[in-house]
Amino acid sequence: MRLINYVQEVDFERLVVGSSSTIHRLDARVKLVGAFALIFCIISMKQPLIPLFIFCAATVICFGIKMPLMIYLKRVVLLPFSVAVVVLVVVIFTYGGEHQVSSFFGLPIYHESCSFAVLLFARIIASISVLSVFVATTEVMAVTEAMHWFKVPKVMVDLAVMMLRYIHLLSGESVRMYRAQASRCGFSGRLGYKQKLKNLSTIAGSLILRALKRGERVYAAMLSRGYTTDSKITEIEPLSAKNALFCVIIIAVSVLLVIVDRIWLGVGTCL
Amino acid sequence: MHLSDGILAPEWCLVWFAIAIVFIAVGVWQIKRGTKENASYLPMLAMMGAVVFVISIWHIPVPVSGSCSHPIGTPMSAIIVGPFPTVVLGAIALFFQAFFGHGGLTTLGANVVSMGIVGGFSGYLLYVLLRKVNSPLWLAAGMAGFVGDVLCYLTTALQLALSLNPGSVLSHWALYTVGYMPTQLPLAVAEFVFTAGVVQYIADRRPDLLAKKLWGGVSSA
Amino acid sequence: MARSGNLLMKCAVNVSNLFYTYPDGTEALRGINFRVMEGERVAVIGSNGCGKSTLFYHFNGLFLPTKGTVFINEEEITKTNLDKIRMTVGLVFQDPDDQLFAPTVWADVAFGPRNMGLSKREVAERADNALNMLSIADLKDKSPDNLSGGQKRLVSIAGVLAMNPKIIVLDEPTSNLDPRTSRTVMHLLVDLSRRMNIALIIATHDVDAVPQYADKIYVMHKGRFVAEGTPEAVFSDASVIRGSHLRLPRIAHLMEILHKEDKLPIQNPYPLTIRAARSEIMRLMSGDKKQE
């Protein structure tokens, strides 16, 4: 019987890859603003050209920061393309339109469907590639700290910071409990699907109870180190003028790209 | 399984963000109030959020479709910590999941609406309702998981239809829903088993955790 | 060194007639009386499930007594002064994962000082200082998740030290540590306690190491103290020790056998440490002829 590893370790640290580059060192707030602005600009495009261009640029950056090839293929090719292809096919057959160009086993295929499908395809691969570059170059912790600066309520930031730690802790614990069950034949081939699901539920139940109990102790530990409702677990420095300038530039470029895209619209094809 | 960046139109992204923020604001307000009453509330919530994240990353094999999928976990969380805090936990969990390629940044609002708000609230309301008519605990929890999961996907399908096919929303909504069925139905069954199992397990070991959080004083045992 | 007879000494912890019953009916503590002076080093030993951890949770107000009172620095713990108590008493839990919550080692250690309203520079100083004391400064940017069990233990101790508490309570601080690390940690704690007049309360199963640092030992059994006193006094009554599921330190056991079985002239408060045993044996080697 094949051993299926239902339960895997979640590790944020393995997300950051590549050699330390300028992009790695850039302030997380700038990168977050940049990623948001760029992705927003991508989904506002009416033409596939600029998104495709951005996808290529992201690819160049991935190689520039020396992202391992396997990771590149997994995150920037396999994942977005599998999503994008499904969307492409679905849209071609369901979107409809007026100018039929072909048919597929009796299903009409319209010109409008095709061009919209291609546009969506381009938007998806472009935005996921931007997100991948962002994830590969930014520590999740830095992003969480940056949330202070974006005026996210303090409780939410604290929750996020603590969740990060506990995600790791509980995921490790669940992996070990899973192993303990496995080592007592808990997932052996002899057992039915129902029993295996039941065993998984037991791990989840145990995990929750343990989490809640641990929550009480952690709280006591925090209090014994002077925790009050105003104390913050992390802090962030003010944004430097240079970084602020970067933000402005990225936003301006994004807006500019959308304008270019919309002007083409006047010249170019329909939609 | 969550919507990734690039699928929804920008105006819809903003609409879903707006809706999500209203619920998150209420959730944050509730959490703040809860923290004042019982400061150990915050670490408890963080633990619960971590559990939701960890569980929704597990890949449970779906025997019918042959693929792997995972439970959304929010109905279960809503039963234990209440629906509004669940929305906040869901939002943070979804933000982190975007790092692993589940969902995206601009579609965060849409995903919070489907998974956190619709999944959490529908599951929770059904659970309370079923407990009021004295159904067994495992059945109430399981149905909450099942319905929360199904409604979550109905919402996702609606979001797709609204954004992609503004001219014929209803027919496309139905179409997308049918498209989701083969993979999501077995998953919803898995969520049933899962939520029922976990909640029953907690009731067996720590009944006090379930009893106090219910609206209208429904007891859990 | 602190001696309980000294009237000028302040009482750091004073527990009187403490009972605690868990919600499921387990009577974990059944009438504890316990008193620790400023700067004193006290060890609590006892069998599994005798109630050590339960007792320790009381020092910090994590549990409130079912009956009886707990005084910290001559102030009774009640629901209303928990915050203050918790800043005076640093508790190191049996499981370090219960204690570490921040994303990096440095943030975790700096958390306490930051909450005390110190300036940025002072916070950094305190945190760095605590890390240096335990020689784990090189771990400071790591996430607590990626540490080995022993390293986590050291970080959790550092977090408590950075608060400069006057009372430090440690629940099995050396279990799962290798012998070298375990010795280093104990040396450090004892040294701090000497220099800064800190009261140390330690639960442990390592009876061999206890005589090296404890001024006083309490033996716990089934929720009560059955013996207390200096290490020599406590270990001189082997029947109480064995009745509480404990044993003598190995060195003392060797001496006891030499005395009882081989009739060597060794007095009952047997040597407990290697050093004491060595001089005892040398005394025997040179002088045994005279005694016989």
Place this chain on the structure above:
Amino acid sequence: MARSGNLLMKCAVNVSNLFYTYPDGTEALRGINFRVMEGERVAVIGSNGCGKSTLFYHFNGLFLPTKGTVFINEEEITKTNLDKIRMTVGLVFQDPDDQLFAPTVWADVAFGPRNMGLSKREVAERADNALNMLSIADLKDKSPDNLSGGQKRLVSIAGVLAMNPKIIVLDEPTSNLDPRTSRTVMHLLVDLSRRMNIALIIATHDVDAVPQYADKIYVMHKGRFVAEGTPEAVFSDASVIRGSHLRLPRIAHLMEILHKEDKLPIQNPYPLTIRAARSEIMRLMSGDKKQE
């Protein structure tokens, strides 16, 4: 007792040239060769983070080697025979919390037998039997969360014994146990091993107790074995032991000091146990005049 020279003995565990690298690149095992005969008792000692737990996960197929092979009863562990391997090898985890998941102690102990496809009656018999062996039958309806640290450990050992494994692998089975319980557990395990010819593999930091039960000791450092042999042989080279963050058993340390500092005529494989030290001292006491 098993002697590795005996050709008729079957090899219970045979690890050859084992390497294991964690996904994050940590090289935890770097060329391990290891062989345990049926009924043999082996201890693995080493500093924190040297790779003991990682090695132990391999005996049970929870980790599969990056390079090298692991044979159990002369059958190589592959993805296809894991079920069989896991019924032969019982693994007790370092942290009992990782091992206990069921709502009651009884359900947890019965988990293994139930998965082996036994009848209800047999399952109950096995579970009760295991609980009785460790004298924790009175805990059987408690929730594992409500136990003390040591009680949890006993339950996790019971869960493994209930499966009647031919090979038992224990990762620090006595940390968190009080001295008496710890001795009882070790006696029980050794006795089982003798009676049923079970191979025991134990990781531990308790160097004082090791010589009492181990036929053979392996010293691990940074993913490799740096010494192996009988307890006497291994502890006779104090520099290797200390280089691996370990120390000599206290008794041996006392003997070493008496030899090196006080120039008493004690031979280097110093006595390791109380019994051996006793006869050594008696020898000195009676005969020292002759040797001087």
